[in-house]
Amino acid sequence: MATNAFETIRLNAAGEEKSYQWYRQQISSLGKLTNTNQILKDTKVATRIIPGEMYLFYYDPKHKDTLPYYDRLPLVLPFRKVPDGFYGINLHYLPYMMRFRILGLLSDYATGKDEDTRIQLSWRLLNASSRLHPAKFAVKHYLNSHVKSRLYKIPYNDWVTASQLPVEKFVGAQKTKVWQDFNRTL
Numbered sequence: 001m002a003t004n005a006f007e008t009i010r011l012n013a014a015g016e017e018k019s020y021q022w023y024r025q026q027i028s029s030l031g032k033l034t035n036t037n038q039i040l041k042d043t044k045v046a047t048r049i050i051p052g053e054m055y056l057f058y059y060d061p062k063h064k065d066t067l068p069y070y071d072r073l074p075l076v077l078p079f080r081k082v083p084d085g086f087y088g089i090n091l092h093y094l095p096y097m098m099r100f101r102i103l104g105l106l107s108d109y110a111t112g113k114d115e116d117t118r119i120q121l122s123w124r125l126l127n128a129s130s131r132l133h134p135a136k137f138a139v140k141h142y143l144n145s146h147v148k149s150r151l152y153k154i155p156y157n158d159w160v161t162a163s164q165l166p167v168e169k170f171v172g173a174q175k176t177k178v179w180q181d182f183n184r185t186l
Helices: 005-013 020-029 036-040 096-109 123-128 133-138 156-164 175-184
Strands: 054-056 075-082 085-090 139-143 151-154
Touching (some): 005 020, 005 156, 020 096, 020 156, 054 156, 075 123, 085 133, 096 156, 123 133, 133 175, 151 156
Antiparallel strands (some): 054 075, 075 085, 085 139
């Protein structure tokens, strides 16, 4: 019996690659997912950020008073550590279909296909690849001192599911406004 949303959808997929529509239908069938704690139940907690992995965490931006909007619960693929934190792609800034596409493109840079897989990602790669250009809108700098929860590590085989869960917590704007801003960058 599945213990969380990730496991439920992984079991339903039975190890096969599925379409964007299939994942959206699976998320829909789970019902309204408002309890983040239930979604994260049994999710592995990490003690540090490792570039190329995926994490979900609560965040309180340093300059929140001057930002037009921000995500309190980022879903991030970090690609560069810096002394005070890290840079990463927050998938919540991208519409669901674009998240699916970006993850598909990034799978070409995966170190494997098991739960410990990482993506070999860098700013140079994001800048050089026209196919990955849309992800640049979602690149954010996160300060370690402003991470306000545990780091929930999402295993590679759950990345697509995690990207499709409606758990973004934008402050200052609705997600539709954020995604409109994204569409203007294309």
